[in-house]
Amino acid sequence: MTDTSASGTVEEPEWVVCPACRTMLYRKRLERTLRVCPECGDHHRLTAAQRIEQLFDPGTVEPVEHRVHSVDVLGFTDTEPYARRLDRARTRTGLDEAVVVVRGSVGGAPLVAAVMDFRFLGGSLGSGAGELVTRAAETALGLGHPLLLVSASGGARMQEGALSLMQMAKTSQALGQLDEAGILTISLITDPTFGGVAASFATLCDVIIAEPRARLGFAGRRVIEQTIKQQLPPGFQTAEFLLEHGLVDAIRPRSELRGTLLRILESARPGRPGAGEPGHRNPDDAAVVTDPAALSEVDAWNTVQEARELGRPTTMQYLAGAFDRFDELHGDRMGGDCPAIVGGLARLGRYPVVVVGHQKGATIDELAARNYAMPSPGGYRKAARLFRLAAKLGLPVVTFVDTPGAFPGLEAEEQGQAIAIAENIRLMAGLPVPVVTLITGEGGSGGALALAVADEVLICSRATYSVISPEGCSAILWNDRAQAPKAAEMLRLDARELLRLGVVDGVVPEPERGAQSDHRLAAERVRHALEAAIGRLSTTDGPTLVKRRRNRFRSFGAGTAPQIATNGVSISDDTGHDDEPSR
Template sequence: MTATLTAPVGKSWLLCPGCQTLLYHRRVERNLGVCPECNHHERVTAHQRIEQIFDTDSVEELPPVGASGDPLGFVDTRPYPHRMEGARQRTGLDEAVVCVRGTVEGHALVAAVMDFRFLGGSLGAGVGERITRAAEEALATRTPLLLVSASGGARMQEGALSLMQMAKTSAALGALDAAGVLTISLVTDPTYGGVAASYATLCDVILAEPRARLGFAGPRVIQQTLRQPLPDGFQTAEFLFARGMLDDLVPRSALRATIGRLLAFAAADRSAPGAAVTDDVVRDAEALPDDAAWDVVARSRDLGRPTTFDYIGHFVDGFVELHGDRLADDCNAIVGGVGILDGRPVVVIGHQKGHTVAEVADRNFGMGTPAGYRKAMRLMRLADKLGVPLVTLIDTPGAYPGVSAEENGQAIAIAESIRLMAGLTVPVVAVVTGEGGSGGALALGVGNRVLMLSNATYSVISPEGCAAILWNDAARADEAAVQLRLRARDLVTLGVVDGVVPEPAGGASADPGGTAAAVHRAVTGALAELAGADREELLAQRRARFRRMGGRTDG
């Protein structure tokens, strides 16, 4: 809501269309066009949006291109050229998008910002050409691209030429993918049709304002076609976020900071090797504790152990969590995002449990669903596209074994994740921080360097599951733990892990901060070891590492 868009009551007051509250218009302006009572986000103009996001005095508008003309000679109640002229006079714009370059928190950005006031932000040849040129500017300068969408869809008055802009803009984004340039989409209200089905949903990161609507077909069309009621909140950002389609919901007041963190990640020096450190990693099995296997299992499951978010909070700066598998769901047992580790950009993915029974239950006990592994794969591909290291933190009793997981392809998701990790061309460091349970752990564990904490475990099955299957008696889990050789000492001997991070006296639960510091040093050291290798060497080294596992030794 802004004073320029909402009819004033008298000279100084506005009526919020969301909650019908009478508001002082300067208060609304200071709040970036958001109702302070109900959080209703009113539409803003393209230039207002640019002013809200970019650094002051940093913006330069990209050279305009000619309008698309009237290729069809289209007439409805008015000739198309008359409609275009009316839109120009009402808005002061010559098309439905404004393209600029500038900085956000000091980091370079190219942006194409749509304005719904101009023929409903419809996608015509003029809009498609400008967005494509903005993408080409981002490609030429290797600058991240931001696309702010606000559109009713393709422009009918330009017929099939309008339709072709979906392919044109999508191809332009594909070129940025191939070049390793970060792309960000900001979905605002409304975003429909050809825009939703092209550049608005093809970016690396998709953000949305609260209550923004996004969809291919509008709700009226769906209702008239199917003759059935729609779910509450249908096509809102909240509805789609819960179904894994968006990376995050970001209120307008936080947009600038969120985009700034993403740009800081993209701008960090990818070639920086990081400071070489003297880590504490133990690579000699005989130097490791020979504790009872069942005691180690109990320690690996202690709720006081640091979680993935604890580790991220300790040593990843400017972290932005990314959500959703872009298919059907999000999974809060597997989390991930982007940030900066000791000055270099990283993608971090990990299993997330919690420190209380309620937290662990809410996180599904750290057991990933197919959506979780597909989300992880999306972030792996992002790391590979941008050429940044991947760090994974493993702590799971195993992948979720429920009916819904099987219905949604749990085995396929795990298999695809393992294969994808094996083929990445960036440094990958995996750390087992607690339980390393079966394929659910390995799906995040195909690294160039695989480390584990001294009281962590890594096994093909849980001791209870092994005992139940082999002896039909889960109570013999302590015996199974010994037979499975799941301790750090055993796994170094077997060559499954490359080294072990010692835990402080009393274990990770007794000193979470000290444990996080040790993992930080170990990860930094592993990345420093891998820094000199090129992409093909990293790929070959990782494949060779796993090729050796269980190979014949009898000549």
């Protein structure tokens, strides 16, 4: 029951019912859990004011005053006049519109936010709401501060007709201007987010975070089922469904949202030292080797076997051991989240970076779950999305290569595997930020190169890099897979030969018995090598980086004499052709 105070104001009830599990909850206990049901985990809706209070640093919030009101330009009446609906919503919520715009800080990092309040006509997108979101973007643009958009909406406001529809275009182009200016945008999806909001600003941000079970979609479940009579799967349009299909970056419970937001804001500030420690340094660690003569000759086939050993550190293990922090971002935003490629925002000492890498597995089961690190087209498109984010924010890119090759299946071909690889190669060549690649295990063919068009290409001492696997080469050229050891030797795929040929710029020495024998030491050496490379490259401007990188790859195969040059291949004037087609 509710109580009325002596002043006549209505106080909130002491007990509330969870709409999901129907449990009676003591209100003060519910407030302590940030209005998340302690029994079933349902995230109850928050007002805009409650959301702002939970996310921002206390005492830093300033309203961004915009006297914006929706008006009944159509004279629209359904069961009652639209003007009357607006008046009642304003009286009941104390808000002028369904969006509240503020500026403040999160962990000291500046932030502008536009927060939707579902109580105001279901958070519908009308002219007033669209104008406020647009002005929030313009405020962020003027200040150069990141923008947070918190969505809670049933869709477009029908009572405003086509004017409501135009808000989708207006807000979307405002987000586009922030992209052009290199300003970070973050979307927080809360339940529900549908229609015009979902099809505009809510899904156009650099990073999309969703609360557990939050629903997002263009058309709601009931509309779909009634319109096309299609049976929809359980969990359809929930955050969990969206994550599986690569449409959101992460799901975070309300208790973790502020911390996640802070890490993203810190990771997206280029050229600013982070709070992380510089990491462990062993003064006896060997430097990156750049002279082939300093490396011993190895048996190429043995090296191939070592590069494939299951116990070697994976990308995720290097991220845990060599980096100060990593926040994984999921999905290609086109319907897939390939597990063979991982990536996200990270800190390496004082450098914020974007990391992308092939991910094998620490166990047989994980190896299978990661598709043996053979990416689908969606994996390469996820990588491309992260490369573009790095370019937008001015962050260095670090890539880890460890794959036998891109996945060769039917679905991969149907989805454009070759095109996805080609697009990545072209994209990386033109990134206006430092790019460093480390080959940690197998560097297999175009599946590896799609993450390896870098300013500096490093390789672990027992890793390999080749146009094809030795088994594939021997099957094609000798018609005998048993000739794989010979093919390995002829392909010159080990670190020493690759350094001699100029394909890689340096070799990171592994522990005496290989990286698999001492993950900690291997990670320390990788950290040292990557920090040094980023430090060297970060003093060079973007256009110069692009020019040098393109010149680097332009030089391969550009020799004029029939001898091995630094790029490994020479071009002669002989116009004859072998009977065997080139591979």
